[in-house]
Amino acid sequence: MSDYEQPTREPVFNIPGVVVALLAIFAAIQAIRDALLSPQQDLWVILTFAFIPIRYAMPVGSEPLPGGLGADLWTFLTYGFLHGGWLHLIVNAVWMLAFGSAVARRFGTARFLAFSALATIGGAALHLALHFGEPVPVVGASAAISGQMAAAARFVFEPGAPLGGWRRAAPDWAYRRPATSLAGVVRNRQAMSFLGIWFGLNILFGVFNLPLLGGGGDAGIAWEAHIGGFLVGLVLFPLFDPVGRQHDPA
Template identity: 60%
Template sequence: MNEMVRPPIEPAAREPAINAPRVVVALLALLAGIHLIWTFASDQLKLQIILLFAFLPARYDPAVLQGEILPGGAGADVWTFLTYAFLHGSWAHLVFNGIWMLAFGSAVAWRFGTARFLLFSAVCSVAGAATHLAVHWGDEAVVIGASAAISGYMAAATRFMFQPGAPLGLFRIGGATAFRVPALPLREVLRDRRVLVFLVIWFAANLLTGLGTLSLGGEGPAIAWEAHVGGFLAGLVLFPLFDPVLPGDQPGPAIEAGPPPE
């Protein structure tokens, strides 16, 4: 007598809860961990953290300091151009930045890979702080938040996301390969009406925040919109220096796992 044995049914592959590159998830977890520590820190410790790691334009104006040496000394004069991006003023500020990081940072990370993405993030953060310093030399208000880096992600995304075959372009290739479409030169990208509309809306929104007529993300009474602009321009102009996809390349798999194929 023969028995009918049913073969075991393999469970369907489960989609990840967060469909984003690992580097983006790890960076968001790091930012959340830092803010969690900040939340439970004493007022004295918070002040020390601000003086050591936030970006303070007054550091660079001897007339403001009047001989006072701030915590961190000359070292903090350098590292705060970057470390300010790891601090946030509130959970709302962090969540707001996290949403935009997931949206635009993921696209850039899929294209750049981990090392290039992290270096690009650092460059845009530094560019944002430098721009803010140029406009607010000697200001005693500190700057914190990852918005300059995120602005850089937005700018980098405009360099390739709208092209034919790309995720927001016509005739999308589909899947992770869409994030590896060779980018056009900036002068050609700026001929795309969708890019121009995005740029106009982005700069208008930042101008409105600068004028105090628009509040975003719970960043407090003032938003360092000049830092946003600095990070955005750095991402827009410096994109080719980080892009691993050369103009003549054929679209290939993304460096990290991208969205599931359609």
């Protein structure tokens, strides 16, 4: 029998199962679209499951787009499972690994999924308000990720907190530190730098129409939806957070 115990090896990556599952679903959908669907079939997928504002400007009873009234509802969520191509998916995956992982560990699976779904719906709602009646489909998980970043900014940049939830395993208490106030986030230079990079990239790809789209026809990446998801994340974070927040000194 050995006089000492073998040290426990920590995993290099610390990715919650719910994040792994979501990214696997995104990748599987993209792979099926690329490898198995014809251009006509892929167009049907986009028209049925992407978010298309023109749906809501059509007369009641007319159903020129596939999916009909059901798609009027489910596309507020399903557009978040489609991507404009592998580069679009990979960019989203990197940010979800970094910030979504931390939020998933803090919230738990059920809260994380519900929170991400509401951020996705909020992103579509703001995009609809600003682009009502437009025919360009919107795709991507960026609204959900924006909501996750809004949530993560409340705790991952604090001293001792887990900046980047996908890296080597952090102790559970690191994900349970009290959240800082919104004023505290604004004062945190590191937090504002990360948020600035995220929105800067999205504005570059959205406003200047840089070649991020690798598939999906004319599907667009709408930065307004990202703003909507971020705002939902800011507003709903206290309702989902199981820990609570710290009180700023007077």
